[in-house]
Amino acid sequence: xxxxxxxxxxxxxxxxxxxxxxxxxxxxxxxxxxxxxxxxxxxxxxxxxxxxxxxxxxxxxxxxxxxxxxxxxxxxxxxxxxxxxxxxxxxxxxxxxxxxxxxxxxxxxxxxxxxxxxxxxxxxxxxxxxxxxxxxxxxxxxxxxxxxxxxxxxxxxxxxxxxxxxxxxxxxxxxxxxxxxxxxxxxxxxxxxxxxxxxxxxxxxxxxxxxxxxxxxxxxxxxxxxxxxxxxxxxxxxxxxxxxxxxxxxxxxxxxxxxxxxxxxxxxxxxxxxxxxxxxxxxxxxxxxxxxxxxxxxxxxxxxxxxxxxxxxxxxxxxxxxxxxxxxxxxxxxxxx
Amino acid sequence: xxxxxxxxxxxxxxxxxxxxxxxxxxxxxxxxxxxxxxxxxxxxxxxxxxxxxxxxxxxxxxxxxxxxxxxxxxxxxxxxxxxxxxxxxxxxxxxxxxxxxxxxxxxxxxxxxxxxxxxxxxxxxxxxxxxxxxxxxxxxxxxxxxxxxxxxxxxxxxxxxxxxxxxxxxxxxxxxxxxxxxxxxxxxxxxxxxxxxxxxxxxxxxxxxxxxxxxxxxxxxxxxxxxxxxxxxxxxxxxxxxxxxxxxxxxxxxxxxxxxxxxxxxxxxxxxxxxxxxxxxxxxxxxxxxxxxxxxxxxxxxxxxxxxxxxxxxxxxxxxxxxxxxxxxxxxxxxxxxxxxxxxxxxxxxxxxxxxxxxxxxxxxxxxxxxxxxxxxxxxxxxxxxxxxxxxxxxxxxxxxxxxxxxxxxxxxxxxxxxxxxxxxxxxxxxxxxxxxxxxxxxxxxxxxxxxxxxxxxxxxxxxxxxxxxxxxxxxxxxxxxxxxxxxxxxxxxx
Amino acid sequence: xxxxxxxxxxxxxxxxxxxxxxxxxxxxxxxxxxxxxxxxxxxxxxxxxxxxxxxxxxxxxxxxxxxxxxxxxxxxxxxxxxxxxxxxxxxxxxxxxxxxxxxxxxxxxxxxxxxxxxxxxxxxxxxxxxxxxxxxxxxxxxxxxx
Numbered sequence: 001x002x003x004x005x006x007x008x009x010x011x012x013x014x015x016x017x018x019x020x021x022x023x024x025x026x027x028x029x030x031x032x033x034x035x036x037x038x039x040x041x042x043x044x045x046x047x048x049x050x051x052x053x054x055x056x057x058x059x060x061x062x063x064x065x066x067x068x069x070x071x072x073x074x075x076x077x078x079x080x081x082x083x084x085x086x087x088x089x090x091x092x093x094x095x096x097x098x099x100x101x102x103x104x105x106x107x108x109x110x111x112x113x114x115x116x117x118x119x120x121x122x123x124x125x126x127x128x129x130x131x132x133x134x135x136x137x138x139x140x141x142x143x144x145x146x147x148x149x150x151x152x153x154x155x156x157x158x159x160x161x162x163x164x165x166x167x168x169x170x171x172x173x174x175x176x177x178x179x180x181x182x183x184x185x186x187x188x189x190x191x192x193x194x195x196x197x198x199x200x201x202x203x204x205x206x207x208x209x210x211x212x213x214x215x216x217x218x219x220x221x222x223x224x225x226x227x228x229x230x231x232x233x234x235x236x237x238x239x240x241x242x243x244x245x246x247x248x249x250x251x252x253x254x255x256x257x258x259x260x261x262x263x264x265x266x267x268x269x270x271x272x273x274x275x276x277x278x279x280x281x282x283x284x285x286x287x288x289x290x291x292x293x294x295x296x297x298x299x300x301x302x303x304x305x306x307x308x309x310x311x312x313x314x315x316x317x318x319x320x321x322x323x324x325x326x327x328x329x330x331x332x333x334x335x336x337x
Numbered sequence: 338x339x340x341x342x343x344x345x346x347x348x349x350x351x352x353x354x355x356x357x358x359x360x361x362x363x364x365x366x367x368x369x370x371x372x373x374x375x376x377x378x379x380x381x382x383x384x385x386x387x388x389x390x391x392x393x394x395x396x397x398x399x400x401x402x403x404x405x406x407x408x409x410x411x412x413x414x415x416x417x418x419x420x421x422x423x424x425x426x427x428x429x430x431x432x433x434x435x436x437x438x439x440x441x442x443x444x445x446x447x448x449x450x451x452x453x454x455x456x457x458x459x460x461x462x463x464x465x466x467x468x469x470x471x472x473x474x475x476x477x478x479x480x481x482x483x484x485x486x487x488x489x490x491x492x493x494x495x496x497x498x499x500x501x502x503x504x505x506x507x508x509x510x511x512x513x514x515x516x517x518x519x520x521x522x523x524x525x526x527x528x529x530x531x532x533x534x535x536x537x538x539x540x541x542x543x544x545x546x547x548x549x550x551x552x553x554x555x556x557x558x559x560x561x562x563x564x565x566x567x568x569x570x571x572x573x574x575x576x577x578x579x580x581x582x583x584x585x586x587x588x589x590x591x592x593x594x595x596x597x598x599x600x601x602x603x604x605x606x607x608x609x610x611x612x613x614x615x616x617x618x619x620x621x622x623x624x625x626x627x628x629x630x631x632x633x634x635x636x637x638x639x640x641x642x643x644x645x646x647x648x649x650x651x652x653x654x655x656x657x658x659x660x661x662x663x664x665x666x667x668x669x670x671x672x673x674x675x676x677x678x679x680x681x682x683x684x685x686x687x688x689x690x691x692x693x694x695x696x697x698x699x700x701x702x703x704x705x706x707x708x709x710x711x712x713x714x715x716x717x718x719x720x721x722x723x724x725x726x727x728x729x730x731x732x733x734x735x736x737x738x739x740x741x742x743x744x745x746x747x748x749x750x751x752x753x754x755x756x757x758x759x760x761x762x763x764x765x766x767x768x769x770x771x772x773x774x775x776x777x778x779x780x781x782x783x784x785x786x787x788x789x790x791x792x793x794x795x796x797x798x799x800x801x802x803x804x805x806x807x808x809x810x811x812x813x814x815x816x817x818x819x820x821x822x823x824x825x826x827x828x829x830x831x832x
Numbered sequence: 833x834x835x836x837x838x839x840x841x842x843x844x845x846x847x848x849x850x851x852x853x854x855x856x857x858x859x860x861x862x863x864x865x866x867x868x869x870x871x872x873x874x875x876x877x878x879x880x881x882x883x884x885x886x887x888x889x890x891x892x893x894x895x896x897x898x899x900x901x902x903x904x905x906x907x908x909x910x911x912x913x914x915x916x917x918x919x920x921x922x923x924x925x926x927x928x929x930x931x932x933x934x935x936x937x938x939x940x941x942x943x944x945x946x947x948x949x950x951x952x953x954x955x956x957x958x959x960x961x962x963x964x965x966x967x968x969x970x971x972x973x974x975x976x977x978x
Contacts (some may be wrong), residue, residue: 007451066670081380082667085533091520095532118520126522126532169793177519197792199475199785200518205655215474215789215797230470304673498887502847502880509854509873517865523870524854547912554908554939555901722939723950726932729912730954734924734962734970743971746916756911761899762839780869 040147043280044078051105051270052100054088054093055175056203060224064139064268064306065109071291076283077232084153089123089176091118098127102273104280107135112267113323117297120331129324133281134273134316136288140309141222143184143241143264148211148234156188156239156258157162159218163194171197171216173207181220184255191260211235222266223248227305241265248305249307267309269316285313341389345697346394350393354694357397358701359379364398364417365405368546371418371538372402373661380668388672388687393694395668398696400452400644401420403604404706407444407637408813410439412716413561415546415728420604420643422770423547423612423636430628432562437714444637445458445706446579447586451638452699454590455597460692461649467653470598475785476797480806481506481602482775482782487813488609489768492616497817499764505774508779510535510644517781531742537774538750539736544766546732546751552760553725561717583632584672586663594641597646598780603659605771611639620771622820645695652680652688749751839897840888847881897943904939911935923973925955 003143011182023190025143051069051305055061062084069080085093094115110132118125147153163170171185174181177200188195195243199216201207204225212234219235223246237252241264247252271279291297292310301308310320344350356550357379365374375398383391406421411428418448424444431440458466473481490500514534553561589611596607615635618626625632647658648665657663657678665723666676672687674680680688716724738750759766797803838901851874854906858874915931929951962970 052362062667063670066667084663084667089520092515092533095515099532166793167563171792171794173791197788199788201785202517202781209654209656210474213471213474228675228679232678483895498880498883502877505873505876505880506847508849509850509870509877512854512870512873516866519866521861521863521866523861523866524857527856551905551908555905557901557904610842626972710888716944720941722936722941723940723946725908726935727954729908729935730928733912733916734958738962743916743920747913750909750912750916753912757905761902762843762897764843784865 005147043283046078047105049076049078049080049081049104050083050106052083052085052093052097052106052107052112054085054090054096055207056084059086059122059175059203059205060139060141060222060266061090061109061111061268062223063304065270067289067297067300067306068138068270068288070260071294071297072287075287075290080140081270083095089174089179089182089200090114090117091178092175095126096230097271098110098131098273102275102277104272104284107270107272107284108132108311110134110271111179112269112320113327114176114179115185116320116323117180117183119324120327126198129320131274133274133276134313134320135270135272135281135285135290136313137138137269137309137311137316137319139224139266139268139289139307141224141266141307142246142267143181143255143266144221144223144226144237144252145184145239146208146211146219146221146226146235147217148214149236151217153238154236154251156172156260156275157254160188160192160194162217163189163192163196167175167193168197170218172218172220173199173210173216174220174301175203175204175207176200176204180264180266184260185220187262188260191262208235212242221263223304248307267319269311281313338685338689339684340479341563342693344389345393345693350690350694351697353390353394354397354698355495355701357394358401358698361398361401361406362405362571362702362705365402365421366408367405367735368415368417368731369410369538369542369659369738371663372406373419374738375399375402376661376668377664380664383668383672388674389690389694391668391672392626392674392687392691393698396691396695397698399665400641400695401705402704403641403644403661404445404448404452404637404702405807407448407640408441408713411440411444411633412714412723413728414549414730415732416541419770419774420608420640421603422541422610422767423640424503424633425545426612426767427483427629427632428628431628431630431633431718432627432714433638435562436628437562437632437717438710441631441710441714443582444801445703445710447562447589447634447638448706449699449703451588451590451641452644452702453595453696454587456611456695457645459645459648459695460500460689460771463612463649463653466598466649468601470650470654471656472802473599475782475789476803478600478602478787479782480776480803480810481596481599481606483810484806484813485602485609485771485775486779487605487810488606488613489771489817490534491769491813495792496763498690498763500768501583501762502762503759503766504768504772507769508776510540511773512774512780517777518784526792530740530742534777536739536745536748538751539745540773540810542732542736542769543749543752544756544759544770545681546728547749548756548760548766550725550729550732551720551753551757552757555757556721558721560720568726578630582631583757585611585618585631588614588637589635589638590642593642596639597643597658600647600656600658602648603647604640606776607639607643607646609771610634612634612815616699617816618784622650642669643700648695650675653678721807837888839899840884847877850879851881868961877909907938908935911938919971919973921973924958924970926973928958929955 075078100106204221210216240252407424410416410421410424414429417614418421428440511609593607593609596602647662650656651662702745736746853872861867919927932951
């Protein structure tokens with residue numbers, strides 16, 4: 001009995017020392033090489049910072065967050081990990097963020113305008129615009145409508161024709177019923193007076209795979225999600241949601257060009273829960289700003305086709321207000337579920 | 338490919354394989370720490386490592402943790418991970434009979450075989466099998482997850498009513514929280530901690546490990562069992578016995594691998610199917626549930642085979658086959674390795690190192706299990722007065738470690754009390770756990786399938802794959818009835 | 833025999849209570865489709881519980897249950913609950929050894945040569961594994977600013 005305890009203890013000590021070595025040489029651990037932002041208000045003091053992502057591992061939001069996390073670790077001098085809380089089109093993750101302890105150790109990625117949609121319905125939504133303090137925007141990813149590689153549909157006109165011929169029979173995979181993708185498809189339906197059947201999935205990967213596996217006929221996602229599959233030729237992009245054609249997809253016409261007056265994009269902004277100490281907010285904001293200016297980071301983002309679009313806290317607060325007003329106006333006219 | 342093989346054999350990587358396997362096994366064994374957690378905790382450590390080394394380490398942790406849970410499940414009836422609770426069914430009775438060391442050997446050898454089969458399949462057959470994974474749309478995934486439920490109800494020996502009761506309760510409790518399709522909050526009563534549902538790990542730890550703590554205490558036994566050291570040889574398993582179990586092991590490995598490939602099915606369904614098959618083919622099916630080595634062999638092999646299987650859709654399509662694979666995905670992405678054909682072309686070296694590493698760590702597991710068997714099984718001779726409090730502390734720590742909330746620990750104790758009561762009332766909590774874990778997937782996929790049908794896609798339940806799965810489900814549900822009829826006919830013949 | 837019958841009724845009663853709770857709760861769910869499954873499960877549960885009761889009443893069930901020793905289990909449950917509650921205030925490093933000593937003694941271990949090393953060793957183990965290796969926060973106790 002005692003012998004076993006001894007073995008167990010020495011094993012634990014061995015593991016501890018090995019892990020300890022691994023940490024230090026990895027250069028990711030606490031203290032030591034803190035960036036100039038690590039001092040501040042004694043924050044983050046070597047404690048782990050967690051980033052909540054409302055979508056599954058592998059989705060565009062998740063990949064963006066992981067990339068930033070790696071660089072943020074060096075800026076703040078502490079470990080930064082990702083927690084995936086997918087489901088409900090991101091709502092589960094944002095709710096988790098809104099309710100997290102406002103001590104700066106829990107950050108989250110807020111997707112707009114996605115998160116402004118459920119907010120319009122205070123009965124079901126557990127957070128408001130004021131539940132979050134933006135730290136900085138990282139990415140603005142335009143929307144894109146996809147079909148399978150062998151699909152007879154090649155543009156929005158074809159899509160509308162297919163929907164007219166088969167009312168409610170054209171299935172579209174999206175990452176949630178209350179997301180900007182869903183709104184894009186619904187607006188498309190309204191504009192051309194047709195009907196689609198939306199099928200919500202838990203993440204872009206699942207939704208795109210459903211398209212490839214022929215379980216749905218169309219998919220609405222963001223450009224960042226689809227690039228690997230597009231390169232492989234498994235899917236076709238028929239329209240892109242930005243105001244102008246995307247550099248990454250020069251041959252794909254925009255929504256606007258095809259008669260759909262809708263700007264679909266996904267902004268990925270890092271936020272903390274409201275009530276976080278302004279000094280801590282400043283440290284985090286500065287950290288993120290520094291990462292966005294880091295030439296290695298910019299290069300890595302370019303190679304990964306991540307569309308960086310830094311906007312600081314103040315401008316994001318304004319963006320949120322504007323988007324909220326815009327969606328509120330829409331809600332008054334045609335409320336969604 | 339040869340380069341990758343050489344990479345794996347490098348001393349640095351061999352060291353990682355050993356460390357990963359040992360730590361992974363310990364993590365798996367401790368109730369409350371799961372394979373998912375283990376992989377998640379190791380990912381940050383791999384940041385600074387070469388991609389190949391990092392992935393090898395993660396693979397070793399994943400495989401070993403899946404195995405580690407077997408140890409505590411068999412010896413002290415406290416499954417270290419939810420996937421291991423199938424091992425309890427026949428492993429623990431063996432321990433009670435004093436055959437603990439034999440049980441450890443059986444589980445180790447069969448798990449290794451299962452793991453190797455899974456890893457080899459991954460290595461050679463990944464691309465063609467991936468196309469299988471993609472055929473599973475909502476209807477098929479729904480039917481596959483239902484399979485887990487129908488199997489376990491079918492396995493409820495002579496207690497179908499209680500089995501159904503248990504399963505329905507599991508389904509019902511799984512609806513607490515935000516629903517995945519419409520993002521509605523259900524039954525949370527405003528309790529913040531329940532927004533994401535009743536946390537799964539505290540629930541499972543409570544129902545099995547904590548309940549066992551209470552059971553052992555109430556039993557007033559001095560210790561769990563005295564290992565019967567008279568059993569043959571160092572490993573407690575004779576060569577002849579090994580060959581007797583070989584066929585079941587291989588069959589279960591294949592089942593485990595295939596089920597692992599199917600997204601969302603996971604270890605539960607794999608173990609359930611293999612166990613069911615093993616019993617069907619056995620010459621003494623009544624022994625199952627009371628210490629049948631075949632039963633243990635079947636689930637051990639299947640459980641480890643799932644590891645390799647789950648990596649097939651992960652590496653080729655980016656679809657994780659289960660929760661741990663999802664976290665593993667994160668580990669891949671950290672190193673900029675995006676699933677898809679890129680992995681096998683641009684990052685081929687690292688990917689193949691991962692695959693070879695997965696095979697290599699199975700052998701480390703083999704060594705740990707076989708040489709440790711004697712040592713591990715001595716755990717059962719630790720006096721209960723010491724063992725019980727220790728396990729209790731581990732369950733508390735484990736349930737706290739997940740979300741850092743004491744709420745979860747209280748929940749765990751509550752489920753422990755429920756589990757104790759259920760055990761005494763002869764209500765099996767196995768259907769409950771399966772229903773609780775698979776419930777959200779079942780509902781989600783069913784609702785999506787309904788939406789697809791509403792759109793006019795009526796063929797989803799009538800295509801060949803769906804029909805096959807439907808037939809499997811019905812077969813599993815009817816098994817106890819079929820067996821009963823067989824018994825009656827046999828009795829009539831004798832009369 | 834009478835006593836064990838009682839337990840089946842208790843079980844059924846609890847199941848009824850849970851089912852009714854969920855059924856009434858289901859009305860406050862906004863989206864209609866999200867109400868369906870919980871209701872289905874709750875109704876199935878009521879059916880199962882009713883069959884259970886009927887079987888007992890007809891004495892068809894020959895199951896006899898053994899609840900002996902439960903007083904020990906209940907005491908242990910209370911001890912664990914107290915342990916966790918106390919951890920919130922004074923931290924786990926303080927409450928764990930106390931719990932270990934208390935429960936080991938309660939369960940019959942009297943040898944101090946075992947009691948002390950286990951209680952102390954566990955604290956060390958927790959510190960090494962959870963705080964050093966895995967960096968998972970252990971409750972330090974509200975009273976100590978944790």
